[in-house]
Amino acid sequence: MLRTSPTTARYAIDPTRLDLAREFRRFPKGPHSAELQKIVHRMRWSGAGGRYCVVPVEPGRRWMLALLPEIRGGPIQTFPATTFTSLNDAEWHVFKIRWRALTGADLPEDLDYAT
Numbered sequence: 228m229l230r231t232s233p234t235t236a237r238y239a240i241d242p243t244r245l246d247l248a249r250e251f252r253r254f255p256k257g258p259h260s261a262e263l264q265k266i267v268h269r270m271r272w273s274g275a276g277g278r279y280c281v282v283p284v285e286p287g288r289r290w291m292l293a294l295l296p297e298i299r300g301g302p303i304q305t306f307p308a309t310t311f312t313s314l315n316d317a318e319w320h321v322f323k324i325r326w327r328a329l330t331g332a333d334l335p336e337d338l339d340y341a342t
Contacts, residue, residue, distance in 0.1 A: 240331035
């Protein structure tokens with residue numbers, strides 16, 4: 228079985244590169260610049276479990292924030308109070324959580340409204 232090693236995702240995210248966060252906000256599904264691709268890869272493959280994600284509640288209509296288990300195959304923790312009717316908004320919410328976890332910095336609130 229192929230496993231993800233926490234040591235393989237070493238790309239450091241510069242918390243001052245708000246241009247890349249703006250790019251993700253505008254185009255969460257891509258296409259992404261080479262720099263943003265590195266950041267998204269780092270966020271998605273930063274070791275075993277404990278990563279936030281979204282899960283569908285009503286496919287194509289509503290999504291919920293969730294937390295992947297530390298051990299593969301364990302139960303996914305869901306957050307029913309945090310739901311979204313836009314997949315782009317859900318992806319943005321997870322991006323902000325991961326940005327904070329990896330950089331120690333919150334993204335400015337005005338990026339929530341960037342287009």
